[in-house]
Amino acid sequence: MNRWTLKIYLFLFAAIGVILAATFVWTxxxxxLIEKRFPPxxxxxxxxxxxxxxxxxxxxxxxSGPTILFxxxxxxxxxxxxxxxxxxxxxxxxxxxxxxxxxxxxxxxxAETPAQQAERYEFLLDNLQVDRVTIVGHSLxxxxxxxxxxxxxxxxxxxxxxxxxxxxWPSGVSWFYNVATLPVIGHIFTETVLVPMGMLTLxxxxxxxxxxxxxxxxxxxxxxxxxxxxxxxxxNNAHDVVGLSEFVEGFSSRYKEITAPTIIITGxxxxxxxxxxxxxxxxxxxxxxxxxxxxxLGHKPEYAATEASxxxxxxxxxxxx
Numbered sequence: 001m002n003r004w005t006l007k008i009y010l011f012l013f014a015a016i017g018v019i020l021a022a023t024f025v026w027t028x029x030x031x032x033l034i035e036k037r038f039p040p041x042x043x044x045x046x047x048x049x050x051x052x053x054x055x056x057x058x059x060x061x062x063x064s065g066p067t068i069l070f071x072x073x074x075x076x077x078x079x080x081x082x083x084x085x086x087x088x089x090x091x092x093x094x095x096x097x098x099x100x101x102x103x104x105x106x107x108x109x110x111a112e113t114p115a116q117q118a119e120r121y122e123f124l125l126d127n128l129q130v131d132r133v134t135i136v137g138h139s140l141x142x143x144x145x146x147x148x149x150x151x152x153x154x155x156x157x158x159x160x161x162x163x164x165x166x167x168x169w170p171s172g173v174s175w176f177y178n179v180a181t182l183p184v185i186g187h188i189f190t191e192t193v194l195v196p197m198g199m200l201t202l203x204x205x206x207x208x209x210x211x212x213x214x215x216x217x218x219x220x221x222x223x224x225x226x227x228x229x230x231x232x233x234x235x236n237n238a239h240d241v242v243g244l245s246e247f248v249e250g251f252s253s254r255y256k257e258i259t260a261p262t263i264i265i266t267g268x269x270x271x272x273x274x275x276x277x278x279x280x281x282x283x284x285x286x287x288x289x290x291x292x293x294x295x296x297l298g299h300k301p302e303y304a305a306t307e308a309s310x311x312x313x314x315x316x317x318x319x320x321x
Contacts (some may be wrong), residue, residue, distance in 0.1 A: 001173065023192040027297070030195050031230050038224040040105045041079070045127045052124050052298040053105035054078065057086060057095040066157065066259040066317035067095040067130050069121065073139030073165070074241050077104030080223045081138065083128070083216070084302045086277065087311045093317070100141060104227060110271045113247050118148035125155060134158040134317045136309075138302060139273055140165045140240055143248060147283070149258045158316025159286075162301040162309060163294040165273045169251040173241050180238035190231035198229045208258050212296065255285035261266075262289040263312040265296025265305060266313030 042055035046079030055078060055202065059065055068089065070081040078097040089095055101117045102108030111117045121144070125133065134157045142164030148161075149156040180186045180194075206215050220226070228234055266279040275293065283291040292312070294305050302309055 009230045023196065027191055027195045027231065032085065033043050034226045034230065036226050044105065046107070046120070046123060049107050049109040050120070051105075051107045052101070052120055053099040054124060054126065056094075057090070057097070057225075059094050060091065063091050065091075066314075067096065067133045068313060068317070069133040069135045070097045070136065071100060071137040071141035071144050072098075072103070073119050073120075073137075073141045075162075075225070075228050075237055077224055077227055077262075079104075080225075081136070081302060083219075083222055084306045085136070085310070088306055089313070092314065096124070096130075097195045100144065100240075102164070102240070103233060104224075105119070108232075108236050113243070114143040115151060115247075116149040117144045118151050118208050121148055122152055122155065124285065131155065131267075132157045134160065134313060136160045136162065136313060137164060138162040138301065140244060142166050142278075143244060145254060146258065146286075147251065149260050150254045153257070153259055156258075156260040158313075158319065160309065160312045160316060161264040161279070161282060163266050163270055163273055163275075164264060164278050164282060165244060166248055166255075168245045169274060169277050174241065177238040177241045180235050181242050185229070186235060186238070190234050194231060194234055195229050198234075199226075202226075209272060209298075210300050210303070211271070211298050213298050214298065216303065219251065252281070252285065255282065256287065258286045261316040262286045263316055264289060264291045264295040264313060265294065265301045265309055266291070267294050267299070267301065267304070269296055270299045272299040 027234050038052055042053055044051045046052050070085060072078060072080045079100045082097050083163050086095060101111035101120050111120050117188035132155050135145040135148060142161045143166050145159055146166055149159055179189050202220060206220060228237060264279045266275040268275065279291055283289045292308065297304050
């Protein structure tokens, strides 16, 4: 290697270093702005590093109804389920919306798997003095819901699974999830290029999740989706997605232990999570489970089939007295 070639390499390395440093600073500024724009909306309980962020919407005096625990899917937070269900179930049920561990404003430590996350939900129910709940789980959140039903059957009144992700699948996951889980490269990726890349692609990504339906107006703002781009949260999300198939490969053999009434709602045009693998698998594995396949529906039943979802919630809650 001659002197000029060495100088070129040194210049390139220096330029890359400057770019990474600049994007690191810019990322931290953006994270601060995101958190100011979308502050916590609920309460925090639990010891340091194990706190759970939740919104509890109780029934008013004179009203009666079941208690419902809502678990959002990947890349989301509790606001994603509040948007469709809070107005639809107001006055009919006590609603508890939760940031899954490591998402939104809930801490992650010690809650890596759906089963470990279920332990946090039991702690929350104890804190709120709630004995039994109907659990609504969307997509990856359904894995935590069925884990809870297996581990805490006495506290599970019913299950409503919306476009669930609960079984192993043969294909992999998107490349950026794999990169984000790498020990060193994952931190560099999420602390530098993730935020600008995410902001540029967010609109298209949301459209793909909702297709063939369209997202509601102002969905990104109302659901506080940019909270995902905080580096720590994105890494947690990536570990959830990358590790799910391996976890459910072993844990799904226990679904047959579930005794709570269960309704599964999925769409025949869901291109995000395969209904043939997950929803049909749940109907097969949970005794007495009811599967509802909605024609023309994509991956967001809570938005595109809200009425059917609410009917299912109230039905399993009344059965599981």
